[in-house]
Amino acid sequence: MASTVVKQFHSAEKRHTQDEKRRIQNKKIKTGIRGAAKKVLSAVLEKNKAKADETLKTMIKEIDTAARKGIVKKNAAARKKSRLQHLVNTLLA
Numbered sequence: 001m002a003s004t005v006v007k008q009f010h011s012a013e014k015r016h017t018q019d020e021k022r023r024i025q026n027k028k029i030k031t032g033i034r035g036a037a038k039k040v041l042s043a044v045l046e047k048n049k050a051k052a053d054e055t056l057k058t059m060i061k062e063i064d065t066a067a068r069k070g071i072v073k074k075n076a077a078a079r080k081k082s083r084l085q086h087l088v089n090t091l092l093a
Contacts, residue, residue: 026071033062033072037084044087052088059084 036059043052060081067077 029066029071033066036062040084049091052091056084056088
């Protein structure tokens with residue numbers, strides 16, 4: 001009986017450690033997305049079309065990766081991409 005309790009505690013500790021590692025990794029990715037979005041916004045405010053296009057491409061790549069891994073929901077990723085793409089397109093008008 002005692003060995004079963006020890007195994008349960010061990011698996012709970014392992015699960016906690018794994019969850020913590022995943023949380024930190026997911027936080028890095030989400031922070032990267034927010035940083036990329038801010039770069040796109042700053043390029044749009046500067047009215048720098050080339051820089052806005054370049055930063056938008058990197059942001060879309062980061063969002064798609066996060067959506068594929070399940071860090072960001074698919075529809076949320078599409079919404080973020082659409083809104084920033086619309087902002088960049090307003091530079092042409």
